Amino acid sequence: MRMPRVLTRHAVAATSVAVMLTAITAAPASAATLRTSTPAQPVQQTATVVGISDGDTVYVDIWGDGSSVRKRVRLTGINAAEVNHGVGDHPDQCHGPEAEERLRQLVYRKKVQLRALDAGSTSGSRLRRTVLVEQPNGSVVNTSKAMVAEGHALWMPNETEYLDNAALAELAAQAAGRQVGLHDPDYCGYGSAQSVALDVRVRWDADAKDGQNLNDEYVIVTNTSAFGLDLTGWVLRDSFIKEYAFPRGTNLRAGRTLFVHVGSGQDSGKHLYMGETSPKFNNVDRSRGIGDGAYIFDPDGDLRFSFLYPCQLNCVNPSQDRFVLGEVNYDAPGGDSSNPGGEFIKLHNRGYTAVPLGQYLLRFGPYSYSFMPRATLAPGATVKVVMGKGRNTSTHKYVGKPHGVLSNSGGRAQIATYDDVVLDCAAWKAGSC
Secondary structure (H helix, E strand, O other), rough: OOOOOOOOOOOOOOOOOOHHHHHHEEOOOOHHHHHHOOOOOEEEEEEEEEEEEEEEEEEEOEEEEEEEOOOEEEOEEEEEOOOOOOOOOOOOOOHHHHHHHHHHHHHHOEEEEEEEEEOOOOEOOOEEEEEEEOOOHHHHEEHHHHHHHHOOOOOOOOOOOOOOOHHHHHHHHHHHHHHHHHHOOOOOOOOOOOOOOOEEEEEOOOOOOOOHHHHOEEEEEEOOOOEEOOOOOOOEEOOOOEEEEOOOOOOOOOOOOOEEEEOOOOOOOOOEEOOOOOOOOOOOOOOOEEEEEEEEEEOHHHHHHHEEOOOOOOOOOOOEEEEEEEEEEEEOOOOOOOOOOHOOEEEEEOOOOOEEHHHHHEEEEEEEOOOOOOEEHHHHHHHEEOOOOOOOOOOOEEOOOOOOOOOOOEEEEEEEOOOOOOOOOOOOOOOOO
């Protein structure tokens, strides 16, 4: 058995800043360049880093601001593990001291550029800034990108400071693929259940308005291994710091699935509830690089399973070109409002192998339909997804709406993965793909 790795704070060896140099460096840009991309007032300031709070926050002395008071700056687009600063009784989180030390190596007592699309961007009492470290050749290293690329922080997209969102998401996916830093599944301790595999997906866009339908936003956790898993002591989170602890005694048997809903409800063997009062997972907005992730940590603090969206790497799906949309009946006989069962969308498998329906969503307008995790569609078969209520069979699935939802004036339907890869699209009337 491998023993837990013990780290003394500030004892991390320096890692080359050249990690993916083309991705994490940038030539200096003027504030005027930023100003053309957003109506907000951008800011660019020179500063010296005079202190390190943790792996995503520094103290700086801003040049020429007429003040000797140091400012706290939160790095844009990332979230590192927490460290104890002698306040309270919580211990350092695994990877927290390592992240703090790596950031120290990158920026401490160095001249940096602080940039933001909006001078008013803050995280609580901290300024939210992209922190760029000048190099001898005139280029700069983006510290957020370096920290994510080396696995010292999670990607945490920001809607206001969005310029680096997409690049950070790709770097996060690459770091996860290499299992570096916090993506190393046994760095904090070689705990139990190392042979268990979980498939994690996020239904991040609830039907209609997310804030009014919290329990339609959920994480799907399927045990794909041959062994059961006791989730006591395990936690689930997105890129923000707040964690959901699986209830003591939660046992996910081999082949079974848990649905962890964002809102409130009565826990059962199949459904758990986080008890949040607002949506937790970001909806995808590709224009600003917005997405999110679900992360499951074991009792040792190791990140064991994760799901990042939208897809960043290897985004050609195996069912592309064979799992397709067929007939869309958007105008139900006798009136849509009174006959939701008359609205339907057909999906067809024109391939030679079964399609795992549980990996896909059928999206239509502000709604979507999730297939059960173990559902499949045989080669050459068709499944009819009916908007109304009924009993699911292998050939008919029912969304359960009390009224019609497919607009007669126009719309579109899509088959998509949970990480937003669209396999097929069909539009009618004023709709478009």
